[in-house]
Amino acid sequence: MNLSEVKLMPNLREYFLLKTAALMRYPPTKSWIEAGFHRAPEHPDRIMDKEASAYEREAYQMLKEIIKATPLDGSHEYIKHSIVEDAGRYAAEFNKGLLEVLFKDEAETPPVKKIILKNVFDTRATFDLTNINVDWEKIKKNFIQCLNEFLRATSQDDTARLAWHVLYSAYELAWINFGGPSSPADTRAPTYTIFDHNYATATLINWLAAGGEGLKGFLVLIDLAGIHPFISASRKLRDLWASSFLVSALAWGIIWPFIEKLGPDVLLLPTARFNPFYYHSLQKLLTDFKLNDVAEKLGNFTRELGFYDPEWGCPRYAVMPATVTLILPDVKILKEAGLLNQMSNERNRRDLIKEFIKRRYIEIWGNLIKKIEEIEVNGALKKLIEQLRKDIEFFDIRKVPPLSIRVKVAEISGKTIVIDCFHVKVDEERDLYDRAMRLLGKIHRREAFLKVEPYVKLNLTELTEEIYREDSAFGYPSKSERGYDYCTVCGSLPATVILPSDKEYQKTFGLDAKEAGELKILFSPGERLCPYCFIKRLISIKPNILEVLVGKCELDVSFPSISDIATFEFKAQSIKKALEDQSYREKLIKAVVKGIIKRRKRPLWKGQRMLLGEIERSGLKEEEKAVLKEFVLVEAESLYMTAEKRLSEEWIELWRRAEIEEPRCYYAIIKADGDGIGRLLTEGDLTELAIPDVRRYLVDTYEGELKELVSKVMEGDLKRATKIAENLGVMEAESKVKEFGAALRNVVESGKIILSPTFHIAMSRALMMTALRDVRMVENENGVVIYAGGDDLLAVVPLVNALRLIRDTRKSFNVGDERPIGFFKQKDFYLVPTLVSIGRSYVLYEAHYMYPLYAVIEDAERRLEEEAKKSLWSISSEELKKDTLTIVYSPRGGAKTIHLPLKTSKDAHILNELA
Ligand SMILES: [Zn+2]
Structure with missing residues (x-):
């Protein structure tokens, strides 16, 4: 049976099997096999035609063992399928693409006997892996066994979707974990690793899996606009963290249905590889399927390699950017996967996707607001949240997220790209990706000039009219003295929560001094907050409400204040002194006990976690430890930076005697x-890179005889170049070398490489x-x-x-x-x-x-x-x-x-x- 003749039906099992085969197209041992340092198995199976190369036999055999008796079983039979081979070719890097002028098939070129990995951003940075000493058999055995074990556990999901998630994430992590080396995908143009190439090939399956003629699918750019002013609208460190994390969580929440249903390979920029948000959502997916064992083992990999520690219950920092690029398959696969089903069929396909993404955004924002309305707390905070509920209703906040969304969709079909009103036809299918990416980037840059203020959709006129008509004032619990006040955090919206002054604080909320002190850490006296800034503050108080965006969120942390960071040195010195010097310790403890002591969450800030660890390891009595820990955690402003924002006399005296420097008031x-x-990224523009010159860069992206050939072409010595090409077995060498020279010159003159x-x-x-x-x-x-x-x-x-x-x-x-x-x-x-x-x-x-x-x-x-x-x-x-x-x-x-x-x-x- 010749599989390349099989017409694929858009059946999702096959879609995932193709991706699986693509991920193993090049076995991680490829370079060593080609260079003769590692032997591939010698048993051409019925599926492997006689021309299968050594590394293809290895890929086939490895994959066969990895997917044996798992939902991905059978994918090894696709290793040489034309769809997988096409995906590999379209995914290929620019320097390999250029070689297509000379060689139709890469098997025609002689491999290089040296295994050198070069950095594509500067080819002078290289690493020679030729003589590394690794135990191949052991690495392979552990690698195969581990993946097979993980995949077997996923057999309850018959679409193979879950197995694909597990394979995608575990594939590279397991290889690293068992000591596998990285290596170039092609020793002749060694600027990319095998893993980069394979992941790119799997991603490209999305444009080929629908079968039929040519490539079909979408390139989608999603951008949450206006994040800088949104993040800088912060009064406390916790506001900064919450605004920024919210942007990441929203971006993740928007794209999750695509990732969940189609696999993490659809996420192009940023990658899902090493991505803590992806690892986190995967943990949730695995535990939903009761695969706790696989979740734990994968969690060990991500923790040990430093990418994601599941113990925190959520990623802790905003590493998801607000701009995301996805590669999506044809609409019939999207529908098969359960996406776009509720959308009307009348619309054009690009609008369908746009509409879906925009709806999803409003929906997850609405879910977040619902979650906020359901927060269960007591005391003063409860009253403030009750007020927020009314504001949400009044302003219609459920329908108005704080950032506007821009979605651009490029449709790829045959040799045509369509974005908005642009129709572009390319000569060669392998140019589709490059052209679509450039167009998308160009349109996106142009649109960035269009500023859309999302708050215009808010019901603000009614508010001001009401204040005007009824001569009333806005604000809770304190009323504005001028009708309404602007929010002191963002400065642009009317404040609906107005905190009482320091003097009135206790009385207004009916709190004792200690309770008021705790509330003041969260809401400073005199602060005025609009509903959005209030929501940001709530997110920092209850980060777990973000579970509606990131799957689950068990993050329960305390935040330092800016003054804590400014005075960190002082705290660290104080703790050091207190651990060594009993008399200082006693005085410090006395001074701290007067401050506030309350139940504490785990600190987000490592500075505090470190000092807590030092105290815990000391041999002090538990009571002493407890007070010193309190000293570490208590906010500077409620201890030694007094309400009048001066250092207290008593503390100054204490430090002076102990020869500890006064706390600093400056931070960075x-x-x-x-x-x-x-x-x-969007133009392949090399001109801003610190590389000597593009000519040299190009020559250096190759190795062996090809490098010599490229070098001669660059020097204009076409005679010598033709001779080398002839020796390499290039047919009609003279004309092909000319053509090759023109292609190279193109790159040199424009300073731009083809995007792949x-x-x-x-x-x-x-x-x-x-x-x-x-x-x-x-x-x-x-x-x-x-x-x-x-x-x-x-x-x-x-x-x-x-x-x-x-x-x-x-x-x-x-x-x-x-x-x-x-x-x-x-x-x-x-x-x-x-x-x-x-x-x-x-x-x-x-x-x-x-x-x-x-x-x-x-x-x-x-x-x-x-x-x-x-x-x-x-x-x-x-x-x-x-x-x-x-x-x-x-x-x-x-x-x-x-x-x-x-x-x-x-x-x-x-x-x-x-x-
Ligand atoms: Zn505000």
């Missing part, structure tokens, strides 16, 4: 953003790894992450650690784990290429804890865009753009700034000068 906001990432799914998958994985490493580094420097998207970062950090954090995150961004430069390292030999040649600009903002947070963030954002990213340096006759650190010192009123270049030459990342 760090904001960073990758330079030129957008253009690289593999390129995006490699890039989004590098971004995800960077984000997770940034999170870890911020935590290690006792800071709190507001968001980390890989290219961008926003964090609040104690001042003394800020510069070190910038140095380390900047270095990690390019250099990775240093040995070898340009790669992140997992276990011994699993390497993930970093964004080695991309710059990253920073703002370090030193701000007083009393200075309004929103103003600091907004100014930091402005300076990043207008100063750091606009800078131009001239260093030893080289001109360097961007990649600058702007340090802003802002005492109350007025600011001083300095700018520093983060690299001193274009090659600095390679020379490791950042060290």
Whole structure:
């Protein structure tokens, strides 16, 4: 039977079997087999035609064992199916695509006997894996056994969908876990790893699985607009965390039905690989199917490799960006999967998808509001929530999410791309992805100028009219003195909750001093909140309400205040002294006991968790430990920073005697953003990369005789190039070399490479790894992450650690784990290429804890865009753009700034000068 002749029906089991085969198209051992270091099995099965190459036999055999007696059984028979082969070809990276001019089939080119992995963002960053010492048989055995065991457990789901989720997530993690090395997908053009290539191939199945002629499907870009003002509208650190996390959770909630029903491979940017939000939702999916054992084992992988710790009950930081790109299959598969079913059939297919996404957004927002209305609490908070319920009704908040959504859908069909009114025809099907991506990026950039204020949909006129007509005043529990007040958090909407002044606080709520003290931590005296900012505050108090967006959320954490971060050094010194010195300890304990003691949640902030650990490990009495722990957790403002915002005399005396430095009033906001990432991502633009020149870059993306050939073509020595091509077995070498030369020249002249799914998958994985490493580094420097998207970062950090954090995150961004430069390292030999040649600009903002947070963030954002990213340096006759650190010192009123270049030459990342 020749399978490539089978016409596929859009049956979802087959859809998942095809993806499975695609994921194993190249076995992880491919390069070693080709180079002759590893032997593939010798038994062509009925399905393997005689021409199956050694690595194809290996892929077949490995997959057969992995999926044996599981819902994916049979997928090995698709390994050489034309759909899988086409997917592999369309997924392929630009440098491999160029080779198609010379060779019809990659099997025609001789493999290189050296296994070198190169970083695609700068091909000078390489790692030679040729002589690594690994026990292949052991790794393979463990890998196969583990995956088979996981997959067997999923047999209750007969569509194979659940098994696909498990395979997708466990495939790479298990390989890393058992010590498997990474390797190039193709030793001749070794710029991408086998895993990147395979994941991209599986993703491309979405455009081929419907069968019939050519590619069919959609490229969808979803963007929540206006996130910067939404996040910076914050008065407390908890507001910042909640706004930013809400954006991530909303983005995740919108796309989840696609991921759940079609598989995580539909998520192109950001990737689902290493994505804590995906691992979290998968945990929920597995426990829903009662696969607790698989959930636990997968959880161990994600925890140990540092991607997601299920113990927290939710991802803790906003690592999901607000812009997401999906690859979706044809409508008949979408419907088969249970998506779009309730939509009218009359509409065009792109509108159908748009409509579905927009509806989903309103629906999940509505669910969140419902959840908020159901919060069960007592006391003063209960009264405030009752007021919120009325406001939700009055303003119609259930239907108005705080961010507007933009959805762009490109339809791919045959050789045509349709977006909005654009119809584009391409010559070759392999150009579809590139063209569709560019168009989508272009339209999206243009639309970014259209600002839509979501709040215009709110029922504000009625409110103001009512106030005007009835001469009444708005606000609860205190009334506005002027009809209505603006929210003190966002400054743009009328405040419906107005907190009483410090003097009136206790009386208004009928609380005793202790209760009032606790409430003041959450709602400061005199604060005025609009319903949206009140909702943000509630999310920080009860993060578990986010379960309606992320599946489940057992996150129950306490937040530090900005002043806690500013004074961290002081607290750490105090604890150190208290653990060593009994007399200081006694005085400290006496001073703390006068403060507030209450039941505490687990701190989100690692700084506090670390000090708690030190206290716990000390040999002190339990009572003493308890008070010292309280000292760590209690908010600075309710202890040594008094209500009058001065340091208390009593405390000053205590520190002076113990020779502990006074608490600082300044903290640091760090904001960073990758330079030129957008253009690289949507246009393949190499010109902003710190690479010597595009010519050299192109030559270096190849290895062996091909490198020689490309080099000769670039030099214009076509005679020599033709000779090499002839030796490599190229037919009609002269004309093909000419054609090849023209294609290479195109890249050199435009400075742009062809965009491929593999390129995006490699890039989004590098971004995800960077984000997770940034999170870890911020935590290690006792800071709190507001968001980390890989290219961008926003964090609040104690001042003394800020510069070190910038140095380390900047270095990690390019250099990775240093040995070898340009790669992140997992276990011994699993390497993930970093964004080695991309710059990253920073703002370090030193701000007083009393200075309004929103103003600091907004100014930091402005300076990043207008100063750091606009800078131009001239260093030893080289001109360097961007990649600058702007340090802003802002005492109350007025600011001083300095700018520093983060690299001193274009090659600095390679020379490791950042060290
Ligand atoms: Zn507000």
